[in-house]
Amino acid sequence: MKFTCVKSVLQSAVNIASRAASSKSPIPALEGILLEAGPAGLKLTGYDLKKGIYTTVEAEVSQPGSIVIGAKIFADIIRSLPEGVVSIKTEGLNVSISCENSDFKIIGIDFKDYPELPSIDQHRGISLPQNILGEMIRQTIFAVSDNEARPVYTGEMFEIADGCLTLVAVDGYRLALRREKIEKEMENYSFIVPGNALSDLEKLCGDNDEDVTIALGNKHISFTIGKTVIISRRLEGDFLNYRKTVPAAFNAKVRADRHMLQRTVERVSLIIDDKIKNPLRCTFGDGEVRIACSTSLGKAEDICHVDGEGKGIEIGFNNRYILDALKTAPSEEINVCLNTGSSPCIITPADESDKFLYMVLPVRLKAE
Numbered sequence: 012m013k014f015t016c017v018k019s020v021l022q023s024a025v026n027i028a029s030r031a032a033s034s035k036s037p038i039p040a041l042e043g044i045l046l047e048a049g050p051a052g053l054k055l056t057g058y059d060l061k062k063g064i065y066t067t068v069e070a071e072v073s074q075p076g077s078i079v080i081g082a083k084i085f086a087d088i089i090r091s092l093p094e095g096v097v098s099i100k101t102e103g104l105n106v107s108i109s110c111e112n113s114d115f116k117i118i119g120i121d122f123k124d125y126p127e128l129p130s131i132d133q134h135r136g137i138s139l140p141q142n143i144l145g146e147m148i149r150q151t152i153f154a155v156s157d158n159e160a161r162p163v164y165t166g167e168m169f170e171i172a173d174g175c176l177t178l179v180a181v182d183g184y185r186l187a188l189r190r191e192k193i194e195k196e197m198e199n200y201s202f203i204v205p206g207n208a209l210s211d212l213e214k215l216c217g218d219n220d221e222d223v224t225i226a227l228g229n230k231h232i233s234f235t236i237g238k239t240v241i242i243s244r245r246l247e248g249d250f251l252n253y254r255k256t257v258p259a260a261f262n263a264k265v266r267a268d269r270h271m272l273q274r275t276v277e278r279v280s281l282i283i284d285d286k287i288k289n290p291l292r293c294t295f296g297d298g299e300v301r302i303a304c305s306t307s308l309g310k311a312e313d314i315c316h317v318d319g320e321g322k323g324i325e326i327g328f329n330n331r332y333i334l335d336a337l338k339t340a341p342s343e344e345i346n347v348c349l350n351t352g353s354s355p356c357i358i359t360p361a362d363e364s365d366k367f368l369y370m371v372l373p374v375r376l377k378a379e
Contacts, residue, residue, distance in 0.1 A: 012076025145216025163248030295321020
């Protein structure tokens with residue numbers, strides 16, 4: 012194999028493919044990137060048996076071939092090279108990498124040891140602008156669970172119904188929902204995508220309206236962005252019925268400036284750290300929310316002015332959980348909806364649309 016490629020182009024492709032390379036595996040090839048040089052250019056693939064990413068870039072190929080190179084050492088080498096054209100050639104498993112005056116010789120792995128990526132037996136599909144999909148993921152992924160004891164919640168549910176795409180994430184303490192209308196008429200269905208695949212997808216989505224094509228198979232799903240494809244297994248299981256979980260009516264609702272409320276919570280949270288996880292004590296009054304916290308570091312209290320009557324409801328929150336919702340909510344004005352101090356808090360758009368919804372469960376407060 013022998014080819015040349017512009018360093019910046021190659022480095023970007025290596026960074027993309029290495030996202031799916033395994034950090035530690037009993038199969039050494041999975042800790043590497045598969046390089047395949049041919050008439051269509053250079054294809055780079057990373058795969059950890061759960062998720063695969065491959066991308067194709069332009070390269071001048073003088074001798075087609077394939078080789079697996081350790082992802083970490085390959086990324087480190089390419090990143091360290093001067094700007095210019097990188098030349099890579101192989102003789103057996105010996106790999107030579109050169110650019111300007113820099114020259115490296117390393118040992119690769121036989122491409123025949125690299126497992127084949129699963130194929131998608133596509134039976135459904137959908138396309139969505141990548142700026143919108145990236146935004147939807149970014150505004151919900153913080154609520155994906157990291158508890159492997161409940162695997163279905165380590166992903167997000169994609170639900171297509173009534174002309175809308177809805178993303179839902181839940182971790183047992185909070186729920187995040189984001190909804191967008193889709194132009195194409197489609198039958199109603201849903202599927203669950205692992206959070207780690209969505210994290211990579213969100214980073215690959217650019218700030219433009221070029222489409223991401225989603226292809227759904229029986230066991231796997233793929234996302235295609237330009238010349239890059241992410242393939243992931245689907246998660247199976249019964250996801251939370253969010254429609255029955257979210258309260259339909261509320262005793263109190265106040266309208267708040269999201270940024271003002273966020274800054275108020277952040278100020279009071281200064282006396283909370285990883286070791287001191289005392290909850291925020293929030294009292295919803297007439298035209299104001301009084302937020303206080305007491306820890307071994309001291310006491311803090313602040314007031315955020317709002318519109319509406321909170322009926323004196325006192326409720327406790329984990330500061331990080333409420334901040335995650337406030338930071339990502341895609342609206343300047345929000346409604347904060349409450350029933351009691353022991354029932355969930357719901358955050359929705361102030362314009363009463365159904366574009367997003369965040370639910371945060373309360374924390375039990377000790378008597379003052």
